[in-house]
Amino acid sequence: MRALDHRRPATAQEAVDLVARHPGATFLAGGSNLVDHLKLGVASPDVLVDVRRLPLDGIERVEGEDGAVLRIGANVRNSDLAAHPVVRSRFPVVARALLAGASGQIRNQATTAGNLLQRTRCVYFQDVTTPCNKREPGTGCSALEGYGRYNAILGASPDCVATHPSDLAVGLAVLDATVVVLGLEGERRIPFDELHRLPGDRPGADTTLARSDLVTAVELPLDPDVHRSTYTKVRDRASYAFALVSVAASVRMEEGRTTDVRLAWGGVAHKPWRARRAEAALAGQQITEDAVRAAVDLELETTTTNRDTAYKVAMLRNTTVMTLLDLAEEASR
Amino acid sequence: MTEQQTRTISPRSIGTSLDRVDGREKVTGTASYAVEHADVNGTAAPLSLWLVTSTVAKGRITGVDASKALAHHGVSAMLDHTSAPRLAQTDNAELAILQDDRVGFRGQVVALVLAETSEAAREGAALVEVTYEQEPHEAELREDNATYRPDKVNPDVETDTDEGDVDAALAAADVVVDQTYRTPYEHNNPLEPHATLAWWEEREGREVLSMFDSTQGVHGVVQALAPMLGLENDQVRVRAPYVGGGFGSKGEAHAHVMAVALAARTTAGRPVRLAVTRQQMFSLTGYRTATISHVRLGAGRDGRLTAIEHAVQEQTSVVREFAEQTASPTRMLYAAPNRRTSHRLAQLDVAVPSWMRAPGEMPGMYAHEVAMDELAVACGLDPIVLRERNEPDLDPETGKPFNDRRLLDCLHRGADRFGWSTRPAGPRARLEGDWWVGTGVASATYPAMRQPGNQARVTALDGGRYEVAIGSVDIGTGARTVLTQIAADALEVEPSDIDLAIADSLLPSATVAGGSSGTSSWGSAIVAAAQLFREDHGAHPDPGVHTTASAADDPAAEDYAFHSFGAVFAEARVNRWTGEVRVPRLHGVYSVGRVINPRTARSQLVGGLVMGLSAGLFEESHRDPRFGHVVTQDLATYHVASHADVLDVDAEWLEESDEVFTPMGSRGIGEIGIVGTAAAVANATFHATGVRVRSLPLTPDHFLDA
Numbered sequence A: 001m002r003a004l005d006h007r008r009p010a011t012a013q014e015a016v017d018l019v020a021r022h023p024g025a026t027f028l029a030g031g032s033n034l035v036d037h038l039k040l041g042v043a044s045p046d047v048l049v050d051v052r053r054l055p056l057d058g059i060e061r062v063e064g065e066d067g068a069v070l071r072i073g074a075n076v077r078n079s080d081l082a083a084h085p086v087v088r089s090r091f092p093v094v095a096r097a098l099l100a101g102a103s104g105q106i107r108n109q110a111t112t113a114g115n116l117l118q119r120t121r122c123v124y125f126q127d128v129t130t131p132c133n134k135r136e137p138g139t140g141c142s143a144l145e146g147y148g149r150y151n152a153i154l155g156a157s158p159d160c161v162a163t164h165p166s167d168l169a170v171g172l173a174v175l176d177a178t179v180v181v182l183g184l185e186g187e188r189r190i191p192f193d194e195l196h197r198l199p200g201d202r203p204g205a206d207t208t209l210a211r212s213d214l215v216t217a218v219e220l221p222l223d224p225d226v227h228r229s230t231y232t233k234v235r236d237r238a239s240y241a242f243a244l245v246s247v248a249a250s251v252r253m254e255e256g257r258t259t260d261v262r263l264a265w266g267g268v269a270h271k272p273w274r275a276r277r278a279e280a281a282l283a284g285q286q287i288t289e290d291a292v293r294a295a296v297d298l299e300l301e302t303t304t305t306n307r308d309t310a311y312k313v314a315m316l317r318n319t320t321v322m323t324l325l326d327l328a329e330e331a332s333r
Numbered sequence B: 001m002t003e004q005q006t007r008t009i010s011p012r013s014i015g016t017s018l019d020r021v022d023g024r025e026k027v028t029g030t031a032s033y034a035v036e037h038a039d040v041n042g043t044a045a046p047l048s049l050w051l052v053t054s055t056v057a058k059g060r061i062t063g064v065d066a067s068k069a070l071a072h073h074g075v076s077a078m079l080d081h082t083s084a085p086r087l088a089q090t091d092n093a094e095l096a097i098l099q100d101d102r103v104g105f106r107g108q109v110v111a112l113v114l115a116e117t118s119e120a121a122r123e124g125a126a127l128v129e130v131t132y133e134q135e136p137h138e139a140e141l142r143e144d145n146a147t148y149r150p151d152k153v154n155p156d157v158e159t160d161t162d163e164g165d166v167d168a169a170l171a172a173a174d175v176v177v178d179q180t181y182r183t184p185y186e187h188n189n190p191l192e193p194h195a196t197l198a199w200w201e202e203r204e205g206r207e208v209l210s211m212f213d214s215t216q217g218v219h220g221v222v223q224a225l226a227p228m229l230g231l232e233n234d235q236v237r238v239r240a241p242y243v244g245g246g247f248g249s250k251g252e253a254h255a256h257v258m259a260v261a262l263a264a265r266t267t268a269g270r271p272v273r274l275a276v277t278r279q280q281m282f283s284l285t286g287y288r289t290a291t292i293s294h295v296r297l298g299a300g301r302d303g304r305l306t307a308i309e310h311a312v313q314e315q316t317s318v319v320r321e322f323a324e325q326t327a328s329p330t331r332m333l334y335a336a337p338n339r340r341t342s343h344r345l346a347q348l349d350v351a352v353p354s355w356m357r358a359p360g361e362m363p364g365m366y367a368h369e370v371a372m373d374e375l376a377v378a379c380g381l382d383p384i385v386l387r388e389r390n391e392p393d394l395d396p397e398t399g400k401p402f403n404d405r406r407l408l409d410c411l412h413r414g415a416d417r418f419g420w421s422t423r424p425a426g427p428r429a430r431l432e433g434d435w436w437v438g439t440g441v442a443s444a445t446y447p448a449m450r451q452p453g454n455q456a457r458v459t460a461l462d463g464g465r466y467e468v469a470i471g472s473v474d475i476g477t478g479a480r481t482v483l484t485q486i487a488a489d490a491l492e493v494e495p496s497d498i499d500l501a502i503a504d505s506l507l508p509s510a511t512v513a514g515g516s517s518g519t520s521s522w523g524s525a526i527v528a529a530a531q532l533f534r535e536d537h538g539a540h541p542d543p544g545v546h547t548t549a550s551a552a553d554d555p556a557a558e559d560y561a562f563h564s565f566g567a568v569f570a571e572a573r574v575n576r577w578t579g580e581v582r583v584p585r586l587h588g589v590y591s592v593g594r595v596i597n598p599r600t601a602r603s604q605l606v607g608g609l610v611m612g613l614s615a616g617l618f619e620e621s622h623r624d625p626r627f628g629h630v631v632t633q634d635l636a637t638y639h640v641a642s643h644a645d646v647l648d649v650d651a652e653w654l655e656e657s658d659e660v661f662t663p664m665g666s667r668g669i670g671e672i673g674i675v676g677t678a679a680a681v682a683n684a685t686f687h688a689t690g691v692r693v694r695s696l697p698l699t700p701d702h703f704l705d706a
């Protein structure tokens, strides 16, 4: 067995300092992703900085500068977050995204921050006997011409076609969430859209965080207006599978027209894909099958597909139509 | 040992749902599986073994550097092809590991690491540096490279058959279906991984190898290993008291068993244990080849078949040949005067395929039964009527009468129960909400097999009890329970009076728990021994007297073809937006002879239906031909049905008794539950959507234009 140091810092700041000080240190939360990687040899830290006992497990309403927010601690378990009454009533997209993911047991173990920072499920990333630029920069991308069913079709690069696997992240993308981070320089807030990044020529980095940045919370604006939101996940089996594609949507309607529409896609890119061009096309419009199709196609103008991923275009278009038609109907009820 | 002609026994415990005799041990966790056996051969805790596997698909090992591994805390030894014990025989190249520097597939065992803990062994294995001289390899099955004609196909049947004039019949046919069907690579994935614990000792001046192995047949492991290790069979003892599933992958010893035997030979009597990882199971413990079935059916407008052709292309490994008998069910299922089947293989630099869940019948029936559905559509006939019109009088393959062919009874009963008569004739007729709804049917058949080479021993104990011993294995099917019932009825005592001893190669020899042949083969031997015992020792035997016997074949059996039959009905719903497929109802009706224990039988049949559903909708191993190994090598990427996918699944059977086949009247239950299922599901998705998908699995991407 590889010798591992397991540390349990008393404060968040201590956790940050520990990771900053040890080049081979990494944060450990529920471990449901990281421990797999230890076994597979995908990650080989020599210090595990266990943050699970830090008091980052509250869900509370906080009055912020720009109005009220729901502040979700980094350690809140996926199962608790999905069951929270405010989350269920105000942010059904979050509850549904969580419940569409993993299994009951894993959701009991997994944390909010761990979920957002879980790594790609690309089979080559997880198989240390094959080249992978994300795992070992410069070795090449095996997925580009390999098993591609789960590959990205938007924003990929010749160096990496991996997709981000989190369902929660796709849900949060339509809520204009903010990520609260504690770093060496103190606390800062990152708009959710800027947490994850596209691979470019640095696919090793999934996010814009520094190695010793600790996520402490996620904040959701508690907009006084009611937004209808939901999450649709398409997968190979009815449960316990990662998304082929997924759609998170949030709408507000007045007199049959949208006053606010937000759309994010999962399973298609290195990060949750906020479909801003499609949103713009639907702004102020009635939600009809044709309108949604046209909006989606606008967003999909820049897709790159191959034999394995071509299906995602139609699947995404159809699923977005279905999801928005359902939401619009709900909103007009 | 005597061969005994058996008489039909009268059922008393047989036919009742006796609780599983090992149920308590299993649910309380006290049943010990292979590597859970502690305290063997003295006090030393077992050493842990880890396999180092090749990272090239073909080539030569040029160096193995274990210096870092050996420096790692807890690692005690590394064995490679230069240091492992030599084998006396190497013809079985799958098992003859570490004997030379050749690499035949990616994932092959190239070195072994022994350590005090499994963690140390794993890390040690990761630290072994193996260098290779790589050679170009071929790991992709294509229509243009699957041209090799094997001498025989599994288990030992003709590669090709040809009767009448298929081409002429097709040219003259009113209706022709000419299509290609594909099934993917599939891996067995039993819950308990392959696992072995072994130690060597000296007894009476001879070396003895003892093992606990997770296997479907203890005697088979002895027979495979002993000659290779230069031993007599009685120098190897294999036990398998509990086995957490096999599905064929534990039907034969694979390389990891030899790895443990070789490693343990170097540890001066200290036991060695190994549990293969899930990832390693994708290259070391067998799998099903992908198949390409070219099917041509010719028929009159009335649907009567005039020609059946099934030409199969699939793959084997250059390391060891295994040819799946994919076209074999096509040889006997329906009547047609002109018929042709063939098997051609690509010989690839890949892991060795083996038995998996109804080898042959499973992919073959899928292709044939979807083609039949296409023929029904082409002729404008109900699929059940089409099957009625093609019911043969004699077995088309052997020309013998079937002993008890009740396919139509199964179809009719199932149709009744399923509500088939209200089915819309055409496809794409029902949309409920966002879901297209349809139903499908397929036939199922599986040969009834009784293996030669089974013996049982009955010994009188005190107090009217009996020990009944046979070296068979219960891999979770319920064999231990069912054999207890057979023994009780054969001796005319209560099941509680039977001490059943199984799963040890020191016991009278038994064949593999495979091919749905176990209960028929072992049960007949038990009946033979029990009846001979009563003849020899009467109703009140002295404690200690015993009789060993095997069952002679019923001479009447020569004159018949024995097969089980079934009919599977499925309802499929396909989401018109996302293409997702759900199967809310799956119903199987089976003719399997007498059912010995309804509880375990139902569990077998429902399990088969679930596996067939799983293969139909989800299961697929993706081999990356550039590397040569399967890259979907865990249960997060190799999807099997989840609970949420398994909805209303039910199985029933016809009341019957096949007394020519076995003295119990039973014919064996296992594979029959799986063989028709994928086709029924596929046919239901066509009926729902009007989209005919000719490859498995039926994933959502196929139905996006629906």
Ligand SMILES: Cc1cc2nc3c(=O)[nH]c(=O)nc-3n(C[C@H](O)[C@H](O)[C@H](O)COP(=O)(O)OP(=O)(O)OC[C@H]3O[C@@H](n4cnc5c(N)ncnc54)[C@H](O)[C@@H]3O)c2cc1C
Residues within 6 Å of the ligand: A026, A027, A028, A029, A030, A031, A032, A033, A034, A035, A051, A074, A078, A100, A101, A102, A103, A106, A109, A110, A111, A112, A113, A114, A115, A116, A117, A118, A119, A165, A166, A167, A168, A213, A214, A215, A216, A240, A241, A242, A243, B636
């Ligand atoms: C079989 C299986 C199926 C799954 N299916 C799904 C699915 O369908 N959908 C889905 O979305 N997910 C799925 N998951 C993934 C699961 O959601 C993640 O494993 C889980 O959310 C990770 O949370 P954790 O707390 O266990 O993280 P850990 O494994 O502890 O950590 C994950 C990463 O986050 C980092 N980290 C953790 N906390 C912090 C912090 N506070 N600040 C900075 N870095 C931190 C760690 O260093 C590590 O790199 C599945 C997982 C498994 C094993």
